Amino acid sequence: MLLIQDIHAETDGKKILKGVNLEIKAGEVHAIMGPNGSGKSTLALVLAGREEYEVTQGRITFFGKNLLELSPEDRAHEGMFLAFQYPVEIPGVSTTQFIKTAVNENRKYHGEAPLDAVAFLKLMKEKMRLVDMDQSLLTRSMNEGFSGGEKKRNEIFQMAMLEPSLAILDETDSGLDIDALRIVAKGVNTLRNENRAILLITHYQRLLEYIVPDFVHVLYNGQIVRSGTKDLALELEEKGYDFIREESESSVSATQPENISKT
Amino acid sequence: MIDLSYIQKRFDQLQASHPNDELASLRTEAFNRFTRLGIPGLRHEEWKYTNVSNLFNNEYQQALSASALSGIDQSFLDSIRLPGSTDADELFFVNGRFISSLSSIRSSNDELIVISLPEALKSDFAAIVKQHLGHSNRYLEDGIHALNTSFINDGVFIYVHPHLKQPGDLNRPLYFYHISDVRDNHILSQPRNLIFAAGGSRIQITETFATIGTMDNLSNQVLEVVVNKDAYVEYYKIQNTVNANQISTTHFHQTGKSYVHALSLTLNGGTIRNNTNLILDGEGCDSHLYGLYLINGRTHVDNHTLVDNRQPNCYSKELYKGIMDEYATGVFNGKIKVERLAQKTNAYQSNKNILLSDHASINTKPQLEIFADDVKCSHGCTVGTLDENAMFYLQARGIPQQNAKALLLKAFAMDILVQIKPDRLRNYVEQLISDRLLINE
Numbered sequence: 013m014l015l016i017q018d019i020h021a022e023t024d025g026k027k028i029l030k031g032v033n034l035e036i037k038a039g040e041v042h043a044i045m046g047p048n049g050s051g052k053s054t055l056a057l058v059l060a061g062r063e064e065y066e067v068t069q070g071r072i073t074f075f076g077k078n079l080l081e082l083s084p085e086d087r088a089h090e091g092m093f094l095a096f097q098y099p100v101e102i103p104g105v106s107t108t109q110f111i112k113t114a115v116n117e118n119r120k121y122h123g124e125a126p127l128d129a130v131a132f133l134k135l136m137k138e139k140m141r142l143v144d145m146d147q148s149l150l151t152r153s154m155n156e157g158f159s160g161g162e163k164k165r166n167e168i169f170q171m172a173m174l175e176p177s178l179a180i181l182d183e184t185d186s187g188l189d190i191d192a193l194r195i196v197a198k199g200v201n202t203l204r205n206e207n208r209a210i211l212l213i214t215h216y217q218r219l220l221e222y223i224v225p226d227f228v229h230v231l232y233n234g235q236i237v238r239s240g241t242k243d244l245a246l247e248l249e250e251k252g253y254d255f256i257r258e259e260s261e262s263s264v265s266a267t268q269p270e271n272i273s274k275t
Numbered sequence: 276m277i278d279l280s281y282i283q284k285r286f287d288q289l290q291a292s293h294p295n296d297e298l299a300s301l302r303t304e305a306f307n308r309f310t311r312l313g314i315p316g317l318r319h320e321e322w323k324y325t326n327v328s329n330l331f332n333n334e335y336q337q338a339l340s341a342s343a344l345s346g347i348d349q350s351f352l353d354s355i356r357l358p359g360s361t362d363a364d365e366l367f368f369v370n371g372r373f374i375s376s377l378s379s380i381r382s383s384n385d386e387l388i389v390i391s392l393p394e395a396l397k398s399d400f401a402a403i404v405k406q407h408l409g410h411s412n413r414y415l416e417d418g419i420h421a422l423n424t425s426f427i428n429d430g431v432f433i434y435v436h437p438h439l440k441q442p443g444d445l446n447r448p449l450y451f452y453h454i455s456d457v458r459d460n461h462i463l464s465q466p467r468n469l470i471f472a473a474g475g476s477r478i479q480i481t482e483t484f485a486t487i488g489t490m491d492n493l494s495n496q497v498l499e500v501v502v503n504k505d506a507y508v509e510y511y512k513i514q515n516t517v518n519a520n521q522i523s524t525t526h527f528h529q530t531g532k533s534y535v536h537a538l539s540l541t542l543n544g545g546t547i548r549n550n551t552n553l554i555l556d557g558e559g560c561d562s563h564l565y566g567l568y569l570i571n572g573r574t575h576v577d578n579h580t581l582v583d584n585r586q587p588n589c590y591s592k593e594l595y596k597g598i599m600d601e602y603a604t605g606v607f608n609g610k611i612k613v614e615r616l617a618q619k620t621n622a623y624q625s626n627k628n629i630l631l632s633d634h635a636s637i638n639t640k641p642q643l644e645i646f647a648d649d650v651k652c653s654h655g656c657t658v659g660t661l662d663e664n665a666m667f668y669l670q671a672r673g674i675p676q677q678n679a680k681a682l683l684l685k686a687f688a689m690d691i692l693v694q695i696k697p698d699r700l701r702n703y704v705e706q707l708i709s710d711r712l713l714i715n716e
């Protein structure tokens with residue numbers, strides 16, 4: 013589904029991604045962990061098409077298409093969804109209006125007629141129940157004055173409405189209470205099937221107990237320096253990133269992440 | 276130096292044809308002022324950013340009487356009619372002249388009276404007209420305003436009776452249509468009207484403008500509104516005519532505790548100058564001024580507002596928002612004056628702008644003149660660009676760039692649009708804006 017090959021990206025002359033390789037197949041759940049500032053969000057934003065980050069090297073294909081040539085909206089239309097680490101507040105645009113526009117633009121791209129008011133309302137009610145979202149948020153301006161947890165829940169709600177093929181969740185678990193975390197996990201697990209894939213960016217093993225990943229990767233200093241199974245997350249939780257740092261520094265010449273992650 | 280001798284000729288003609296009319300001396304006095312002051316240039320403090328002198332490089336025709344006008348067909352009139360026109364009071368002006376044959380007063384005489392200024396001066400209303408016509412002259416001391424006064428002629432006087440119906444509902448809306456017929460000549464239109472909202476009356480006024488033909492047109496239009504104790508006035512101005520050059524003055528004189536809610540909307544035009552004055556001459560006035568300018572091409576819009584607090588305990592709120600694209604230029608100049616007597620004034624002003632192109636610009640300036648000590652005044656202005664984070668967020672959800680932009684701009688305009696209180700007028704305006712921003716809903 014998604015193939016990332018040797019991606020280098022920078023902004024303002026600052027190199028952030030320094031050769032990322034990753035393949036995600038349909039049906040898989042991948043988790044990316046890594047210390048603050050290692051480039052996780054940058055990778056997610058590069059995938060979603062944020063122009064601020066210039067890709068200077070490498071290739072990305074998504075369902076066989078050259079992803080880097082697609083506009084952000086077309087990436088969404090092709091099935092990519094990013095739950096933002098910092099969802100944006102949009103004064104004057106209600107949550108309902110935002111989501112209705114998004115849903116119908118996606119339908120339009122696929123040659124489907126827009127949902128009428130009744131069908132849309134029905135769909136919205138169903139998905140709101142799934143993520144247990146408060147009705148009153150719908151008429152308010154998008155994310156404006158929402159609590160941290162409400163913003164995150166709103167991201168999952170949008171994901172449920174848009175039913176993407178690849179959902180990238182950038183720290184959607186941060187700042188959530190235990191109940192909210194379960195709800196987010198439920199939202200993701202409901203979406204999960206053999207045609208879809210999920211990329212979780214997280215700092216905490218806890219989320220991975222609810223959404224069990226097939227692969228865990230460590231992004232460090234702009235590269236994936238280690239990959240493994242869910243046990244890797246447990247190991248990180250126990251030891252912190254220090255051992256990764258040591259390893260990565262003692263193998264400066266071994267820039268191919270594959271070499272490092274082999275155990 | 277611009278040759279304005281043709282204006283002198285027209286003035287002499289007008290005076291000669293109406294020698295004994297009650298308005299003659301007002302015109303003479305104003306014309307002397309015009310001759311002395313001339314057309315304001317960029318060195319005039321109040322006209323620094325708006326060049327009107329180059330609009331006078333043309334020699335314009337002026338219609339001195341309504342009878343000379345004809346030949347505007349019904350389909351054109353229907354195309355410019357505002358929503359709900361069939362139960363509104365509709366006043367049509369062509370090239371500045373009131374055309375009674377096109378107009379429809381559907382209100383009864385005990386609700387609202389419309390008569391020409393010369394007639395009013397011969398009627399029971401003479402004292403009112405004498406007292407209030409030209410009140411704005413004290414506030415707009417420039418040649419442009421004097422030029423309008425010099426040609427006061429057959430404008431209308433409207434007397435709004437105290438409200439008879441259930442409290443809460445309004446009289447019929449009052450629509451002004453100002454048409455410039457520039458099919459054959461360059462035209463200078465100078466409508467001048469006076470509305471007197473009697474104590475306890477309620478009225479909702481909309482002025483809109485249209486052009487037919489392709490020659491140049493300049494409209495120098497003035498509306499004075501007297502708002503008496505406990506009267507309620509809503510006022511909307513809609514400017515949406517490509518290439519129309521306009522100086523449009525709306526002067527509210529609140530003579531007692533009363534309510535004014537005024538909004539101007541500019542979507543198209545050539546060079547536009549709006550003067551909106553609120554003279555708060557009664558204790559406890561409540562006044563709201565809103566404006567939205569959404570312009571592109573080379574359109575220039577200058578909104579000059581004045582809130583003159585003359586009595587204690589008045590509240591005024593002012594919010595103007597602008598979106599400028601391409602080579603469009605905007606000016607906002609908001610003057611708040613608090614006179615010595617006007618203790619406990621509460622005046623709030625805000626101007627917010629978005630520039631969509633490197634060539635667009637805005638000059639925004641608050642001007643506070645405060646002579647009382649116990650007052651609350653606040654003002655603020657912002658100039659920004661489209662929020663890129665918000666744009667990306669919308670696009671990442673599959674909303675194409677152009678639509679995302681339109682959605683954000685409409686959201687920016689929304690807190691002005693919601694101030695258009697009549698639903699059908701607001702829907703009409705929202706549609707104009709959606710069309711402009713290419714939103715297909």
Ligand SMILES: Nc1ncnc2c1ncn2[C@@H]1O[C@H](COP(=O)(O)OP(=O)(O)OP(=O)(O)O)[C@@H](O)[C@H]1O
Binds near residue numbers: 028048049051052
């Ligand atoms: N627009 C930008 N301008 C300058 N530097 C940037 C920009 N965006 C990211 N960076 C820098 O790039 C590095 C990686 O940032 P990124 O947000 O991808 O980290 P992260 O791994 O998501 O961190 P966290 O775990 O804290 O969310 C950081 O040092 C950050 O300061």
Ligand SMILES: [Mg+2]
Binds near residue numbers: 053182
């Ligand atoms: Mg991050």
